[in-house]
Amino acid sequence: MDIVQKKKIGLIVIILAIALSIPLFVTKPYYIHVITMCLLWAYLASSWNLFCGFAGQLSLGHGIFTAVGAYVTIMLFNDFNISPWIGMFAGGAAAVLLSTLIGYPTFKLRGAYYALATVAIGSGVMVLIENTMTLGPFHVGGAEGLIVRLMGNAPAYLQFMSKVPYYYLALAMLVIVVVFSYWLKNSRLGFYLSALKEDEDAAAALGINVRNAKLVAAAYSAFFTAIGGVFYAMLIRYLEPMAIAGPMMSNEMVFLAVVGGSGTVFGPVVGGITLHAISEVIQFYFSDMAQGLHLFIYGLIVVFVIMFKPQGIIDILQKYYNRFLGISDRGEDESSVS
Amino acid sequence: MSASILEVKQLTINFGGLIAVNNLDMQVGYGEAVGLIGPNGAGKTSAFNLISGVYKPTHGQVIFNGEDITGLPPHVINRKGIGRTFQIVKPFGSMTVLENVMVGGFAHTSNRNKSKAIAMEVIERVGLQRKVNALAKSLTLADRKRLEVAKALATDPKLLLLDEVLAGLNPTEVEEAVDMIKDINKSGISILMIEHVLQATMAICNHIVVLDYGKKIAEGTPQEVTNNPEVIKAYLGDEYEAVIN
Numbered sequence: 001m002d003i004v005q006k007k008k009i010g011l012i013v014i015i016l017a018i019a020l021s022i023p024l025f026v027t028k029p030y031y032i033h034v035i036t037m038c039l040l041w042a043y044l045a046s047s048w049n050l051f052c053g054f055a056g057q058l059s060l061g062h063g064i065f066t067a068v069g070a071y072v073t074i075m076l077f078n079d080f081n082i083s084p085w086i087g088m089f090a091g092g093a094a095a096v097l098l099s100t101l102i103g104y105p106t107f108k109l110r111g112a113y114y115a116l117a118t119v120a121i122g123s124g125v126m127v128l129i130e131n132t133m134t135l136g137p138f139h140v141g142g143a144e145g146l147i148v149r150l151m152g153n154a155p156a157y158l159q160f161m162s163k164v165p166y167y168y169l170a171l172a173m174l175v176i177v178v179v180f181s182y183w184l185k186n187s188r189l190g191f192y193l194s195a196l197k198e199d200e201d202a203a204a205a206l207g208i209n210v211r212n213a214k215l216v217a218a219a220y221s222a223f224f225t226a227i228g229g230v231f232y233a234m235l236i237r238y239l240e241p242m243a244i245a246g247p248m249m250s251n252e253m254v255f256l257a258v259v260g261g262s263g264t265v266f267g268p269v270v271g272g273i274t275l276h277a278i279s280e281v282i283q284f285y286f287s288d289m290a291q292g293l294h295l296f297i298y299g300l301i302v303v304f305v306i307m308f309k310p311q312g313i314i315d316i317l318q319k320y321y322n323r324f325l326g327i328s329d330r331g332e333d334e335s336s337v338s
Numbered sequence: 339m340s341a342s343i344l345e346v347k348q349l350t351i352n353f354g355g356l357i358a359v360n361n362l363d364m365q366v367g368y369g370e371a372v373g374l375i376g377p378n379g380a381g382k383t384s385a386f387n388l389i390s391g392v393y394k395p396t397h398g399q400v401i402f403n404g405e406d407i408t409g410l411p412p413h414v415i416n417r418k419g420i421g422r423t424f425q426i427v428k429p430f431g432s433m434t435v436l437e438n439v440m441v442g443g444f445a446h447t448s449n450r451n452k453s454k455a456i457a458m459e460v461i462e463r464v465g466l467q468r469k470v471n472a473l474a475k476s477l478t479l480a481d482r483k484r485l486e487v488a489k490a491l492a493t494d495p496k497l498l499l500l501d502e503v504l505a506g507l508n509p510t511e512v513e514e515a516v517d518m519i520k521d522i523n524k525s526g527i528s529i530l531m532i533e534h535v536l537q538a539t540m541a542i543c544n545h546i547v548v549l550d551y552g553k554k555i556a557e558g559t560p561q562e563v564t565n566n567p568e569v570i571k572a573y574l575g576d577e578y579e580a581v582i583n
């Protein structure tokens with residue numbers, strides 16, 4: 001094992017050790033909750049990135065996948081007592097189905113059709129949920145939302161009294177999505193997505209079935225996003241259509257991924273954690289001053305980063321990372337953070 | 339099975355009144371290198387787009403290796419064994435040369451290491467080995483054209499369509515590229531190439547087809563074609579003297 005390899009493994013071990021020990025130092029439930037939300041947003045941004053970042057497709061409606069994942073899972077749990085551990089796969093499958101239904105007609109077309117379709121369907125789904133009280137045997141709750149049936153401390157039903165298990169769950173989910181991203185990026189499909197992101201005609205001329213590649217990647221993205229929605233529901237214990245399906249949810253995933261560095265494996269993680277932490281801090285200090293001031297400041301930060309670092313924060317970190325490993329910024333070692 | 343790897347029959351495409359390719363009949367024999375020449379706007383690239391599936395013909399047929407492939411989508415046609423380059427080169431700019439070629443290499447394997455091995459071999463064949471880890475967008479035009487060829491080659495085609503890979507190169511680069519294309523052809527890959535650089539085309543191809551306003555106006559050996567009065571009038575014009583003398 002060479003020195004670069006050792007340094008890489010060392011870095012991973014250190015980061016994981018810090019992440020695993022955070023609940024030992026941070027004991028206030030509120031802070032644990034905030035940190036858990038940072039991890040969840042990093043997870044959601046990474047899930048969005050699996051398709052949209054890697055393939056350069058703009059989805060402004062990923063909130064439909066968090067919503068579908070969460071609603072299907074919670075309805076199965078509330079009305080049929082199916083554990084969310086199992087229900088989440090039904091929620092994920094529903095999201096995959098929805099993603100394919102949207103992608104099949106739109107991926108055939110060039111241009112902004114997919115983005116437009118996601119916006120339209122995104123708001124459509126939210127309004128639909130807001131106006132649906134019941135669906136067959138299921139209680140949906142309409143605009144009032146849906147309360148998760150509480151069971152006390154019931155690990156088998158993904159419910160815990162303490163905030164700490166949620167933290168570790170979010171951490172595990174983040175690790176899984178990062179490992180999956182890394183695998184995908186370096187697989188044949190990953191190469192295909194990078195290629196079609198740059199030029200669909202050139203990709204097709206090399207034998208790539210562009211529509212299929214997009215459909216598969218979009219399905220992965222929808223599934224991971226849906227599982228994030230389930231986690232969100234179990235953590236908050238309450239589903240509000242506006243929060244889980246609305247434009248805030250959809251846009252946030254895009255902001256975090258783009259600010260961090262979309263199309264890279266670690267960019268959305270960095271973006272999700274730092275930007276969400278910043279948003280919590282400014283919300284804490286500024287939200288009392290004037291209604292919406294914190295959102296304004298947050299928006300300015302997003303615009304600022306996109307203007308001055310269009311490749312995202314990860315681009316800055318990459319330089320330090322390369323220096324740490326002792327490799328030049330370009331060439332030699334082909335394995336890189338991104 | 340027919341005697342030709344590619345047979346184009348009455349191929350026609352009509353762009354809202356403009357007939358870019360008009361009743362084109364032509365063949366490429368197994369292992370042969372055929373040149374497709376003609377003035378600007380003659381319909382050469384359109385013919386490539388019809389063969390490679392980018393456009394669906396208004397009329398006519400494309401037979402590849404004895405199979406009718408008319409109207410199939412581009413990725414299917416590539417999988418059947420037709421590789422192509424683009425006149426306006428299309429490198430995957432933010433990927434390295436190796437990664438660009440590996441995209442092609444994945445046509446026949448899902449294994450990353452195998453695709454890499456295929457790519458490295460092809461990169462050597464086109465003479466890009468010193469640029470393996472360079473980003474495609476940092477390449478010179480000559481190297482970008484080599485990269486176009488390498489990507490197509492990595493998909494292991496039986497027939498390679500080259501659209502003006504010599505255009506814009508200096509004389510030394512043209513010479514190197516001609517040798518590269520000859521090598522590819524010698525390795526058993528049939529070639530159909532569009533070119534404006536006539537001497538180079540003649541050095542590679544023993545059969546040339548001439549297009550003008552979408553129609554085939556002549557075909558034959560380089561000598562036959564350059565001596566054909568129709569060709570002289572339509573295409574070579576004043577340049578004719580310069581080329582022949």
Ligand SMILES: Nc1ncnc2c1ncn2[C@@H]1O[C@H](COP(=O)(O)OP(=O)(O)OP(=O)(O)O)[C@@H](O)[C@H]1O
Nearest residue numbers: 353356358376377378379380381382383384385425
């Ligand atoms: N997609 C299209 N839609 C409409 N017209 C087109 C299209 N593609 C090509 N044409 C027209 O068809 C004619 C033939 O174009 P083509 O690109 O095939 O010529 P060419 O022989 O490759 O020329 P050049 O030597 O300049 O590359 C031109 O008049 C061109 O404007």
Ligand SMILES: [Mg+2]
Nearest residue numbers: 382383384425
């Ligand atoms: Mg052309």
